[in-house]
Amino acid sequence: MAEDFNSRWEEFENMCLNCTGCSLRETVTNTVIYRGSRRAPLMIVGEAPGAEEDKEGKPFVGRSGKLLQNLIESYGFKPSDYHICNICKCRPPENRRPTPEEIKACKKNLAVQFGLVRPKVILLCGSTAYEGFFGEKPVMRDVRGQFIEKNGYFIMTTYHPAFALRNPANKLPIFEDMGKVRDKLTELGLMEPWKGINA
Ligand code: URA
DSSP states (O other): OHHHHHHHHHHHHHHHHTOOSSSGGGGOSOOOOOEEOSSOSEEEEESOOOHHHHHHTSSSOSHHHHHHHHHHHHTTOOGGGEEEEESOSSOOGGGOOOOHHHHHHHHHHHHHHHHHHOOSEEEEESHHHHHHHHSSOOOHHHHTTOEEEETTEEEEEEOOHHHHHHOGGGHHHHHHHHHHHHHHHHHTTSSOOOOOTTO
16 A cells, blocks of 8 residues: 555656646756655645745745744644645746646646645645636635635635745734644544644
8 A cells, every 4th residue: 555655656756757748847956846744634735936945846945935834833733744835846937926827737747646645624825826726816815714615625725925924914814824724634633633832
């Protein structure tokens, strides 16, 4: 079983590494697939790798990533609880937003990833992650902070951590949304109740 999973994971990574779905791979240093656990109850999805992520080959390791990591750890998540990835696995030049065509092309990879990770709760960070999942651009203030239940999955949208880097006051809604995600995982019996940062 574990062997089967590992070989399916390897196949998936090769699929990403050899992807020709769009032209982004032509300019990257690394294809950025995930960090955290390969199987996890929580999947956190961002937009696309930036310069640091491209260099390290891991998602959310730059300034936004550090903020995200602080939020995650403040709710007591361990790496075995989450799988962090992006809608697009390759860095768009100049950190521009991925185009709808690039998002669509990379969705094939994300679908396989989703099937392997089998999360129960999904946290979409920012409007590109929402667009990648739902196929339309959201009005963020209308969609954030509420769970959408779809095919047995609980999907929450929040602001991208970069939004909080621009204005620290924006940290609060992301922190609140992360708390709802944490509570949902407890409600589903997938994590122990959160007892607070000093527990
Ligand atoms: N922003 C993202 O959306 N993803 C990353 O991996 C880093 C920054």
